[in-house]
Amino acid sequence: xxxxxxxxxxxxxxxxxxxxxxxxxxxxxxxxxxxxxxxxxxxxxxxxxxxxxxxxxxxxxxxxxxxxxxxxxxxxxxxxxxxxxxxxxxxxxxxxxxxxxxxxxxxxxxxxxxxxxxxxxxxxxxxxxxxxxxxxxxxxxxxxxxxxxxxxxxxxxxxxxxxxxxxxxxxxxxxxxxxxxxxxxxxxxxxxxxxxxxxxxxxxxxxxxxxxxxxxxxxxxxxxxxxxxxxxxxxxxxxxxxxxxxx
Amino acid sequence: xxxxxxxxxxxxxxxxxxxxxxxxxxxxxxxxxxxxxxxxxxxxxxxxxxxxxxxxxxxxxxxxxxxxxxxxxxxxxxxxxxxxxxxxxxxxxxxxxxxxxxxxxxxxxxxxxxxxxxxxxxxxxxxxxxxxxx
Amino acid sequence: xxxxxxxxxxxxxxxxxxxxxxxxxxxxxxxxxxxxxxxxxxxxxxxxxxxxxxxxxxxxxxxxxxxxxxxxxxxxxxxxxxxxxxxxxxxxxxxxxxxxxxxxxxxxxxxxxxxxxxxxxxxxxxxxxxx
Numbered sequence: 299x300x301x302x303x304x305x306x307x308x309x310x311x312x313x314x315x316x317x318x319x320x321x322x323x324x325x326x327x328x329x330x331x332x333x334x335x336x337x338x339x340x341x342x343x344x345x346x347x348x349x350x351x352x353x354x355x356x357x358x359x360x361x362x363x364x365x366x367x368x369x370x371x372x373x374x375x376x377x378x379x380x381x382x383x384x385x386x387x388x389x390x391x392x393x394x395x396x397x398x399x400x401x402x403x404x405x406x407x408x409x410x411x412x413x414x415x416x417x418x419x420x421x422x423x424x425x426x427x428x429x430x431x432x433x434x435x436x437x438x439x440x441x442x443x444x445x446x447x448x449x450x451x452x453x454x455x456x457x458x459x460x461x462x463x464x465x466x467x468x469x470x471x472x473x474x475x476x477x478x479x480x481x482x483x484x485x486x487x488x489x490x491x492x493x494x495x496x497x498x499x500x501x502x503x504x505x506x507x508x509x510x511x512x513x514x515x516x517x518x519x520x521x522x523x524x525x526x527x528x529x530x531x532x533x534x535x536x537x538x539x540x541x542x543x544x545x
Numbered sequence: 546x547x548x549x550x551x552x553x554x555x556x557x558x559x560x561x562x563x564x565x566x567x568x569x570x571x572x573x574x575x576x577x578x579x580x581x582x583x584x585x586x587x588x589x590x591x592x593x594x595x596x597x598x599x600x601x602x603x604x605x606x607x608x609x610x611x612x613x614x615x616x617x618x619x620x621x622x623x624x625x626x627x628x629x630x631x632x633x634x635x636x637x638x639x640x641x642x643x644x645x646x647x648x649x650x651x652x653x654x655x656x657x658x659x660x661x662x663x664x665x666x667x668x669x670x671x672x673x674x675x676x677x678x679x
Numbered sequence: 680x681x682x683x684x685x686x687x688x689x690x691x692x693x694x695x696x697x698x699x700x701x702x703x704x705x706x707x708x709x710x711x712x713x714x715x716x717x718x719x720x721x722x723x724x725x726x727x728x729x730x731x732x733x734x735x736x737x738x739x740x741x742x743x744x745x746x747x748x749x750x751x752x753x754x755x756x757x758x759x760x761x762x763x764x765x766x767x768x769x770x771x772x773x774x775x776x777x778x779x780x781x782x783x784x785x786x787x788x789x790x791x792x793x794x795x796x797x798x799x800x801x802x803x804x805x806x807x808x809x810x
Contacts, residue, residue, distance in 0.1 A: 501693075503693045508574045509651075520647060522647060581772075592800060598738070613736065
């Protein structure tokens with residue numbers, strides 16, 4: 299059971315001082331110790347001022363998103379041994395990107411939620427819908443949507459996305475993934491506006507299939523597929539309107 | 546009890562291809578941009594070169610003779626590599642737009658790299674002997 | 680604080696058509712470039728024309744190639760499409776750090792002008808061989 303070195307990017311104490319890295323020696327509490335375990339141990343035993351978010355600790359709530367050894371991940375879902383094996387080593391933790399840092403590892407997700415609102419993240423039923431909706435579990439529609447419903451809004455995809463880094467107004471993977479799930483849902487009544495919102499200046503056309511989002515999603519959602527699906531939907535609609543079948 | 550620590554880590558695994566930390570998707574995009582910019586630069590040079598025909602046949606020929614010297618033949622192979630990579634990755638992106646191959650995106654990037662290498666070597670096989678003839 | 684669904688700042692700057700035409704032109708370019716590179720440098724055409732292998736590409740050879748309608752078509756199409764594809768690609772890169780809408784439109788216009796001028800210049804060169 300080797301000790302690990304937990305190195306955390308911390309915020310300076312005053313407005314002028316920038317960020318700095320601080321290292322802590324953390325014992326390996328258990329073989330299945332997670333990065334979150336290391337953070338909590340450090341906070342309880344060495345540095346009570348260490349700031350980080352966490353809640354469920356079982357990869358369900360999406361609260362503990364950070365960057366670990368240069369890669370986005372949930373602190374609770376990243377096992378120390380998967381990073382450094384059983385011989386100890388360094389684990390570097392820093393806050394998610396593309397969001398304002400409140401302190402240490404805590405970021406302000408306001409912008410992230412705003413992007414979701416811009417595509418209308420809430421389901422809105424059609425006015426003339428039959429009650430109850432009849433979509434069978436093994437239907438094509440349900441199968442197409444299912445993977446994209448798993449989102450826990452952790453923001454890791456938004457942090458990982460290079461395009462979000464260049465364009466702070468980019469809607470981002472999570473919002474577009476949600477838009478796709480709802481646009482594909484035959485019960486939803488706002489599909490047309492959602493598609494339009496997705497296809498604006500800061501939407502789907504900025505995605506360059508870099509796949510950073512898909513690579514880091516803790517729920518394994520094929521996010522790039524969702525965005526590509528939206529592009530295809532816009533294409534088909536354009537074709538239809540050109541031929542005269544537009545809606 | 547052998548625990549697979551990688552498997553217990555953050556990957557949900559719905560996609561067959563979780564990039565395995567190689568950042569293949571990023572390199573594909575970056576190289577597409579790099580080759581694209583290089584090719585636009587080359588394009589303007591190429592048009593300028595061909596336009597030396599305005600100065601007459603002899604002027605044109607003297608420029609072209611220089612540009613087919615060994616140094617430029619080798620440079621042309623880099624050009625071929627850039628064009629081939631850009632075209633192949635372009636096809637890769639087009640496949641994604643058509644909904645094909647998204648779960649194997651990193652693998653497709655490596656296919657592009659391998660094919661680019663092979664085709665550039667083939668081009669070299671046909672063009673490098675010319676250095677020794679002229 | 681939440682932006683409503685219909686508050687969509689779409690000025691059409693980053694849109695469907697540039698994305699679409701980049702793919703169309705790209706696919707066409709694969710074929711046109713393959714013909715262009717093959718005929719220019721790798722085929723036995725020179726041997727057929729001159730009876731000699733591995734001849735240098737010179738004025739006479741270019742002129743003979745462009746005496747054939749097919750290659751005139753290929754070269755003019757290539758010039759137009761490669762300029763579109765290349766400058767559209769550059770436009771994509773410039774838009775990555777999003778400029779203000781009016782700057783974006785000015786930049787787009789500038790690229791169209793550059794493309795048109797370059798096409799005219801290249802066409803002039805081609806016509807010099809043909810006429």
